[in-house]
Amino acid sequence: MRKFSWLYFFSCFIITVAVSAQKSTIYTHELKDFNKAVYLFKDQQYASAQLIFDKVKETATTEELKSDCAYYAANCAIRTNQSNADELMERFVSDYPTSVKQNQAYIEVAHYHFSQGNYPQALQWFDKVDESSLSSSDRDQFNFQKGYSFFNAKKKKEATTYFNKVVNSKEYGSQAKYYLGFMAYEGDDYKQATKYFDEVSGEEKYKEKLSYYQADMNFKLGNFQKAIDLGQKAMPNSNAMEKSELNKIIGESYFNLKKYDASIPYLVAYKGKKGKWNNTDYYQLGYAYYQQKEFENAISQFNKIIGGKDFVAQNAYYHLAESYLNTDKKPQALNAFKNASEMDYDLAIQEDAALNYAKLSYELGNSYQSVPSILQAFLTKYPNNANRSEVEKLVIDSYISSKNYKEALVLLEKNKAAENKLAYQKVLFYRGLELYNDGDYNDALKMFVKATTEQKDPVFTTKALFWKGETEYVLNDFKEALLSYKQFAGSTQASKTPEFKNYNYNIAYTYFKLKEYDQAGNYFQTQIEKSSSDKVRLSDSYLRLADCRFVTSKYSQAVDAYNKVIESKSIDADYAYFQKAISYGFMSKMDKKIEELNSFIQLYPKSEYKDDALFELANTYVAENKNDLAIKTYERLNVEFKKGSFISRAVLRQGLVYYNTDKYEQALLKFKNVAANFPRTPEALEAVATARLIYVDSGRVDEYANWVRTLDFVAVTDVELDNDTYEAAEKQFQQNNVKQAITGFTSYINQFPKGIHALKANYFLAQSYFGEGSESKAIPYYEYVIAQSTTEFTEQSLSRLAQVFLKNKQTDKAIPVLLRLESEGDVAQNVTYAQSNLMKSYYAMKDYPKSVLYAEKVLTNPKTDDKVKSDAQIIVARAAIESGDEAKAKVAYAKLMTIAKGELAAEALYYDAYFKNKEGNYDASNTAVQKLAKNYSSYKYFGAKGLVLMAKNFYGLKDSFQATYILENVIKNFTDYSDVVADAKTTLDFIKTEESKTNSSVGK
DSSP states (O other): OOOOOHHHHHHHHHHHHHHHHHHHHHHHHHHHHHHHHHHHHHTTOHHHHHHHHHHHHHHOOSHHHHHHHHHHHHHHHHHTTOTTHHHHHHHHHHHOTTOTTHHHHHHHHHHHHHHTTOHHHHHHHHTTSOGGGSOHHHHHHHHHHHHHHHHHTTOHHHHHHHHHTTTTOTTTHHHHHHHHHHHHHHTTOHHHHHHHHHHHTTSHHHHHHHHHHHHHHHHHTTOHHHHHHHHHHHGGGOOHHHHHHHHHHHHHHHHHTTOHHHHHHHHHHOOOBTTBBOHHHHHHHHHHHHHTTOHHHHHHHHTTOOSOOSHHHHHHHHHHHHHHHHTTOHHHHHHHHHHHHTOOSSHHHHHHHHHHHHHHHHHHOOSSSOHHHHHHHHHHHOTTOTTHHHHHHHHHHHHHHTOOHHHHHHHHHHOOOGGGHHHHHHHHHHHHHHHHHTTOHHHHHHHHHHHHHHOSSHHHHHHHHHHHHHHHHHTTOHHHHHHHHHHHHHSTTGGGSGGGGGHHHHHHHHHHHTTOHHHHHHHHHHHHHHOTTOHHHHHHHHHHHHHHHHHTTOHHHHHHHHHHHHHHTOTTHHHHHHHHHHHHHHTTOHHHHHHHHHHHHHHOTTOTTHHHHHHHHHHHHHHTTOHHHHHHHHHHHHHHTTTSTTHHHHHHHHHHHHHHTTOHHHHHHHHHHHHHHSTTSHHHHHHHHHHHHHHHHTTOHHHHHHHHHTOTTOOGGGHHHHHHHHHHHHHHHHTTOHHHHHHHHHHHHHHOTTOTTHHHHHHHHHHHHHHTTOHHHHHHHHHHHHHSSOOTTHHHHHHHHHHHHHHTTOHHHHHHHHHHHHHHOOSHHHHHHHHHHHHHHHHHTTOHHHHHHHHHHHHHOTTOOHHHHHHHHHHHHHHHHHHTOHHHHHHHHHHHHTTOOHHHHHHHHHHHHHHHHHTTOHHHHHHHHHHHHHHOTTOHHHHHHHHHHHHHHHHHTTOHHHHHHHHHHHHHHOTTOHHHHHHHHHHHHHHHHHHTTTBTTOOO
16 A cells, blocks of 8 residues: 655645746736736737736736737727838737727727718728627717718718617717708708708707708708798808808899899809809809899800800890890890790790891801891791891892892892892992992893893893993993993983992093094093082193193193193192193194293103103204204113103114214214114114215215125125015904014014014014914914013013013013012003012012012002002011011001002901000901901901901900800801911910809810
């Protein structure tokens, strides 16, 4: 039997007790630290608590203690917003899945995030909670906070579910009802919202907010007076944003109650959504001002409505138009009525707007469409309108008043109803005038002929006859022109027309062109007697009367008439003085002729007739045997006019004077000078013939023969054949047998390329080709003539050659010819022609300095007519624009406006508006554009450009509606003009971008 060893037991006991005591001591120490950390946690000293929890967890001897430490440490991390807090809590859940604190961990973290306002994070943790394990008190808090978190996340359906779980909660019921009411309010369920709001209305903390919502709800329910009362009650306790909305609610409520005066201050105080108003906001304030007859204020609101395409916009544009009319802004009203008429939300407004648009178009003109087509379109769309008869009358008259004769003619020719015949005749007449002013004479004549055949208005029939004659005259059909003028004069209506006072003048000129000078003179005399007040025509009539008497050898009468011209100091006084001197010669008063010619040279040193006067004076000295004076005068002519047309004749005459005074050697020098420097001219042939006489008489035939051989235009043995061939061709030319003349001159030139008559043959061949319309074939022959020394044929050849080159658009070839014509021309019209076409040619080549130089030459010429002056001014203006010199362009366009017609007048008027816009004078600029639309509507390009300018003006005047509406219509209606549309688009984009900053209805 084994003995029990107490010693062993005691030893074991001692060891066990010692171990147990050691464990108890450690565990007690762990709990002490754990409890301390729990205390710090409850005292919200989360960082200190977390350190202890982490330390205890490391040494904890039980799984439960480790679990608790992990739970609290994670909670501390969340409460101190540590980046890994969520990870710590997730680790707690995964490491200790059986912990009783797991659900509590979820809910406490959720509550913490909720208390911090971190609702999305709170919602994540609420979703992890096991709701079934919650106590009833915890469940109410959980349901409310989770409901609010859903509310904050805009998940109204889920929020409603959780709020409904606590509507009867003592602690959370009122709040839940408030938010349920708010969600119903936002969902426009005002019945439900009112139910909940009424249940919490007795609680002080909700009163302020409820007044705002109730005001809005009553407004939306149409209880406008109640909305006003509640809104005014809520106003003192509301924030800035809410005050803005309350102002809108109160203002719009007054508006709906038609208390417009009361609505205005509230509508004005509204700040808009995010600082922006929409089209409806502008409409309501504008309409309130309109009802108070504050039309300027109404306009300032209505015209901010841009791009509207709804009932509100149509109403706004209609009342905007009415406001414009009440402030006498008819052009602006036209656009507003047009816009309202293009919308069909309110058919009554649409029809009335269309009527007003049509009537204003008639009154003001229209750049978008022809006025007749607008009026016709109204009648077609609204055949039963009460104003139909008035509009029908306007249609007829609009064909005239719109001045868009081209388009009106198209419409009238499609509608040849009897009641339109009168308008048709008038339009034909005015369209004829338009074409005449544009230089399209053939088409103008067709219009006038048609106008005379209609015979609906005797006055217009008579006027058409006159202008038919004018056109025929310009087309050189003088016989027909004379007939037309006389038919006009014979009409009983002629005296009622403005053309009547000058018909004698026109008939006189026609007879003059027909070379029936006695008749021409008689009519010029009648013009003088009957229209003495017209100073310009009076002076010209005296001049042409004098010419007629001169041509018919009635020199004394001619002198009297020339003296009248000289006394008037007209631009033709130099010509009259010269002709007077010549007349004395024909009256055999040679001393008087010499005296007058010398006086002329002194009085008019720069006259274009000075060379004529010197030549005539020298000839007269010869006739009076004053040979020395003759020689000196011829020499003066040669020195002063080295390239003049008289030089070959002057040198020849000097030779003849020497010959006739037996100074043969001096005569030979002059004759040889003519032959060498002016070959193939009649003067050269005469010089050779006279020199031959000297050589033969002095027995120096061999010397003559040797000299003649040096002249390539004289072949003595072929002289007779040369003469016969030329004379045969010239005879056909004189008889106007053009084809035979061409054949004859061509044959002569082929046989005698350097013949005696080569110069004349080339010239007359060129003239023949030109006359039959084969201008290009004439070129080499005119070039031959101008390549020779200056003769009587040079100037005409230069003029014709320039015409051909310009017609064929050979500008590079035309310029050198025009330069010669300018420098060598004796005829004023030819010099002006050269200068005006040099001006145009240089401009076409973009050589603006030279084009302006020639334009200024044209403008300084007092004899330049208005048509050419218009061309010159437009060149100066356009060149200045191209060169960026707008100051010069402005002056040029201003001058152009005083003389231009047709398209040039439209261009000048556009630039008048353009410069006024640049100066910020927007109203004056718009007036110019309106004049452009009224008087020059057929010139669509400048009309379109004018509209873009008008849009810019309106934007400068802060009228955004007018600006955008005009630009949109330009883009839609003027697609043919890409540059104008591009400008319109750029401007429209800019305006919309700017307006979108304050109007939420405007898309950028």
